Amino acid sequence: MSQPLRFGVWALVHGSRAALQDPAEPYDASWARNKALVLEAERLGYDSVLVAQHTINPHDPSLDQLEAWTASAALAALTSRIEIIAAIKPYLYHPAVLAKMAQQIEHISGGRFAINLVNAWNRPELERAGIGFAEHDERYAYGREWITVVDALLRGEALTHRGDNFRIDDYQLRPADPFRARPRIYVGGESEPARSLVAAHGDVWFINGQPHDDVAALIADVSARPRPAGHDALRFGLSAFVIARETQSEADAHLEHLFALAELDKPLRERQKANIDPNAVMHQTFARSARVGSNGGTAxxxxxxxxxxxxRIAEFHRAGIELFMLQFQPFEADMARFAEEVMPRVRRLLD
Structure with missing residues (x-):
């Protein structure tokens, strides 16, 4: 394979990923739990952790929500090997401020930090803060200009920029990155503006969980798009919720159990629909099949x-997926089970 196989986990920034009312996994989005989870993931051999960004809980504003960037800085200091990917919604931070924060976490981690650019779908998070929630394509235009500024500053360039949203005069950040040109940039989203953005500015495209043939078609589309001079070939990651057991029947039974638990959250998710941008392709994709888990989940x-x-993981890898960003429930127990039982099997298949 031209790219290494990597496995990552989603930090539990807003609690359980499949169902919020699970007796085997009480709701817990605390810093203490997430710290312990990421340290254990590193010990088990996982390569990355994704810390999603929300300022208020996207399911229910009364529930706890971990803050992504302060948590990522702390994780950078506590870990030694795992890649730390912090999601960022451009409207929440000026690009010069965010670039400096990213640069600092890159130094704290010793060159293990990455940004995951997402252009937001949860309306109340921005509207209730007085920021406003622009239309889908306008958000992507803003995000494209925003990441252009961040990219240049992370590279240590002295930047002068004139755009629709930002005016920057001879701005340069120091100290520069001693580990590489800049931290890695992941980009999420599957709309046409998202695909154009990742081809122009991303290092890795995060694809939401969906069947193999759909993923292969997405990879083919974006791989065929031109890249800026000097940029490496684009790489690909896939989000997925895993249920791995000794037998298929045990796995199916646990899936049905999670579906039943998820039904308890149905009133909450019905209320949540009003907060979602209907033009977000991610949610249109999710509606095509029953699933548990976020970002495509078991699809x-x-x-x-x-x-x-x-x-199946080996088949996705052969289609071009390098990084598998995984969810489980119960998270800690199934994360360990996957590391012990599935990781070695995948690597034997790919040897």
Whole structure:
């Protein structure tokens, strides 16, 4: 394979990923839990952790919500090997301020930091703060200019910029990155503006969980787009919720159990629909199939016995997926089970 196989986990920034009312996994989005989870993920051999950014809980504003960037800085100091990916919504931070924060976490981590650019879908988070919630394509235009500024500043360039949203005069950040040209940039979103943005500015495209053939088609589309001079070939990551058990019947039973638990959250999710941008392709994709988990969840098909899940991961990898960003429930127990049972099987298949 031209790219290494990597496995990552989603930090539990707003609690459980499949169902919020699970007796086996009480709701807990605390810093203490997330610190312990990421340290254990590093010990188990996971390569990355994604810390999603929300200032208020996207499910229910009364529930706890971990703050992504302060948590990522702390994780950078506590870990030694795992890549720390912090999501960022451009409207929440001026690009010069965010670039400096990213540069500092890059130094704290020793060159293990990355940005995940997302252009927001949760309306109240911005509207209730008085920031405003622009239309879909306008958000992407803003995000494109925003990441242009951040990219240049992270590279240590002296930047003068005149755009629709920002005016910057001879701005330069020091100290520069001693580890590489700049931290890695991940980009999420599957709309046409998102695909154009990732081709122009991303290093890795995060694809939401969906079947193999759909993922292969997305990879083919974006791989064919021109890249700026000097940029490496684009790489690809996939979000997926995993249920791996000794037998298929055990995996199916646990999936049905999670579906039943998720039904308890149905009133909350119905209220949440009013907060979602209907033009967000991510949510249009999710509506095509029943699933549990966020960002596509079980739609990627990683539900089954250990050998079946390993085989499907190998097939995704051969199609071009380098990084698998995984969710589980119960998270800690299934994260350990996956590391012990599935990771070795996948690597044997790819040897």
């Amino acid at each position: 990627a098909g990683l539900v089954g016995d250990y050998d079946t899940v390993a085989r």
